[in-house]
Amino acid sequence: ILNVEQSPQSLHVQEGDSTNFTCSFPSSNFYALHWYRWETAKSPEALFVMTLNGDEKKKGRISATLNTKEGYSYLYIKGSQPEDSATYLCAFISNFGNEKLTFGTGTRLTIIP
Amino acid sequence: NAGVTQTPKFRILKIGQSMTLQCTQDMNHNYMYWYRQDPGMGLKLIYYSVGAGITDKGEVPNGYNVSRSTTEDFPLRLELAAPSQTSVYFCASSFEAGPGYTFGSGTRLTVV
Numbered sequence: 001i002l003n004v005e006q007s008p009q010s011l012h013v014q015e016g017d018s019t020n021f022t023c024s025f026p027s028s029n030f031y032a033l034h035w036y037r038w039e040t041a042k043s044p045e046a047l048f049v050m051t052l053n054g055d056e057k058k059k060g061r062i063s064a065t066l067n068t069k070e071g072y073s074y075l076y077i078k079g080s081q082p083e084d085s086a087t088y089l090c091a092f093i094s095n096f097g098n099e100k101l102t103f104g105t106g107t108r109l110t111i112i113p
Numbered sequence: 114n115a116g117v118t119q120t121p122k123f124r125i126l127k128i129g130q131s132m133t134l135q136c137t138q139d140m141n142h143n144y145m146y147w148y149r150q151d152p153g154m155g156l157k158l159i160y161y162s163v164g165a166g167i168t169d170k171g172e173v174p175n176g177y178n179v180s181r182s183t184t185e186d187f188p189l190r191l192e193l194a195a196p197s198q199t200s201v202y203f204c205a206s207s208f209e210a211g212p213g214y215t216f217g218s219g220t221r222l223t224v225v
Contacts, residue, residue: 034213043203044156046213089156100146100171101214105155 002026004092006104013080014112020076021107023090027071031095035064035075038087038106047075047088080111115139119204119217126194126224134189134220136204144207145187146171146214147179149200156203162187194224 005024013019025033032051036044048057053068061078077084087108091101120135138145143164148156148171158171162181176198178190187206191198201221205214 036213043216043218044214045216049213091156100158100161102158103148103156105153 002092002094002102004090004102004104006088006090006107008107009105010108010110012110012112013077015080015082017080018076018078019080019109020074021088021109023073023075023104025071025073025090025092026094027069029094029096030068030071031093033066033073034091034093034101035073036089036091038089040086044089075107077109080109082111082113085109085111117204117206117215117217119202119220121220122218123221124223126191126222128194128196128224130194131190131192132194132222134191134202134204134222136187136189136217137185138187138204138206138215139185140206140208140215141184142206142208142215143184144209145181146205146207147177147187147189148203148205149173150203150219151200159189159202191222196224198222199224 007022034049035047037047038044048064050066055066057064063076066073087106089106091103117138146161147159150156157173160179162168165184168179201219203219204217207214
């Protein structure tokens with residue numbers, strides 16, 4: 001069983017502030033890391049798929065970095081807005097050949113207007 | 114674009130009853146998955162399929178069965194419902210391990 005951990009579990013951020021949170025995953029047998037955004041009462045939506053050490057991806061005010069050697073990824077949100085309130089999931093795929101995601105338990109982000 | 118369609122959205126079952134959760138995708142994805150989501154536990158993989166005719170167990174397969182007779186459909190069967198199967202179930206699909214999974218809208222199942 002692969003261990004994917006996210007911290008913090010929950011976070012309250014003032015509107016306009018920037019924030020970041022962490023995903024830790026096994027540093028061996030890395031294949032890919034996914035980030036998903038999951039709004040309440042909806043289904044998860046893919047944000048980023050990262051495969052190379054040192055990858056940086058950006059979508060609007062949200063960006064992510066990847067360090068496969070030490071087994072972590074950061075998700076950054078710049079200038080938080082109320083619509084950023086959601087649970088952010090990371091998920092790891094190993095290169096064992098079965099290509100299925102192991103999800104972390106998520107970081108629940110609440111933006112305070 | 115329908116994406117991944119799950120039915121039903123809600124269901125209440127009595128202990129010992131059986132039911133099938135339907136999942137259909139129209140994106141010609143070869144990989145399909147069933148996850149369950151329990152509070153504080155994240156998404157746990159029940160079963161997955163890498164193509165028509167091929168299925169494999171995930172992390173929590175006990176009490177469930179699946180089939181994949183076509184690329185589009187991946188139904189999840191509960192034979193003898195138990196209260197421990199009360200959960201929200203998500204179906205997802207992907208083109209191999211490519212640009213992220215596409216999730217269905219979920220099925221909230223309560224077993225009483």
